[in-house]
Amino acid sequence: MAIVRTLGLTKKYGSNVAVDHLNLEVQEGEILGILGPNGAGKTSILLMLSTIIKPTEGTAQVGGFDIRKNPYETRELIGIAFQEPKLFWVNTPWEILTWHAKVCGVKNPKQAVETMLKKLDLWDARKKFAHELSGGMKKRVEVAKVLIQRPKIAIVDEPTAQIDIGGKFQIWNMIRGLRDEGSTIILATNELSEADRLSDRVAIMYRGRLLVCDTPRNLKDSIPGGDVIDIRFGAPVEDKTMAELKGIAGIVNMALVKTTHMRIYLNRAEKMLPKIMDVLSNLGVEISSINMKEPSLDDVFLHYTGAVLEESQATPSAPSS
């Protein structure tokens, strides 16, 4: 069941179209990753869903409430961890989180804050002013707001930016935990591995437009010949072997990298490999090694946009979200 549904959601800043007629559904209990480079419109979508900014056109329904007509009711369902931590410099993590917990109606706010600060290794820094915290600590305080609040719909905007690898795993696990406890998560990120690891479905945004939305597996499979199997042989590959392999339905392309090294492009490599092995075994061919590689979300992004995600981050014409 869709808990969030955007209907032609559009945001313009002057002549700059940050979000262009977005139609997207978020299913209850899923983690939806919104993936795209800077300027793709991710943050604008999140700010509209949180009723912080108003759409220029279209609307969205959040938990049955229209974001234009029922902004307060919408905010009661939503918790957001911003991309840039929103911590007022004269406050400490303890004050920031305790106040946030009280405003969001968390039961036993002090207990909840203490537990979270300890979980996120922020307990020793609880009395420091926000301006004294490192970038990573500020980010953890920001994410802690949503983790304490446990909203029905949690929005997290690049939750692990500036956080070290150990901290990333910790936060990823906590986001999954939040989902497991019943929250729906909308995750905006430009980190491919983050989207891939966390998301049940990924929506790829580019220049304000939704290009595609599906599970990571289906997205990868949507690239014709996206999976690659590298096979190294004990002897040069014979024409007969090539011909037999070409006859297997589902193989998109084949190439000889060296006389003893063949590359096969296909989909669902894990399902196709046994068939390939059967053919090679029947031919009595000696195999030295087999390597299987599935496409990354970067390949998916390249397939749909014609650009590599890393390069498109720097594209000056991309609208600012």
Next chain:
Amino acid sequence: MSKLLLVVERDLRSLVQNKSILLMRWFFVVVQIGIFGLAVSRIIVVMQDYFYYYAMGVMVMTMYSVAIFTGYEIYDEADEGFVEYLLSLPITRRELVIGRSLAGGLRSFIFMAPIIAGFLIFIGVFDPFKVLAALAALYGFAFGVSGLSITLAVGLKSGDRFDIIMGALDAFIVRLSSALYPQAFMPGPIAVLSKFNPLTYATDLFRWSLNFDMKYLADPVVALIVVVLFLMTFNFTGVIIYERSLEGGTWR
């Protein structure tokens, strides 16, 4: 705790966190009244008790300048993106504006409380009704000024423009009021303009509740009505502007 009170609580904390600024401002007010006020009152012979008149005016003016601080804080918060955080919370815009205005008024009140208390003891006013009336006049005015400050800050959406307008407003609102001199001694056009100035009525209401000579003051009933209208107008406008301007996203 109601969300309105949580908004008030948060803003009150920020007053306590600026202890050095508090001490400096107290020092300034005490010096202004204690040195400048005493010296000037010796020069002015046409008006009896000018020292008390001046001291009461400075207190209300100081409350004005502390209450106006809410607007500057909104700019600080906008710079740090904190406004977006506040807007994302399950708090109505009305609660946010009214809460911040109430807190702005309370902050100026708390800030001035030791000085006012000392002054009341100094002039020997112990009648609880009069003390309450004086405090209500001060608080009502400070509450309205906070609303005005929020309205201007959110309406202008530019720290520079806000600075310029507040500077100009500060210059005119003080000089075109009876804060430092009674209307009876003002040149004709200035006296007329001062009749449209809420600071005139707030200071005169404060003086009236502390038994100052009525011949120098505006009618207390009119003063009370003006102060109430002032606080209601700017808090109501603040709510409207907060809803329209901030949710419109043009702040960004």
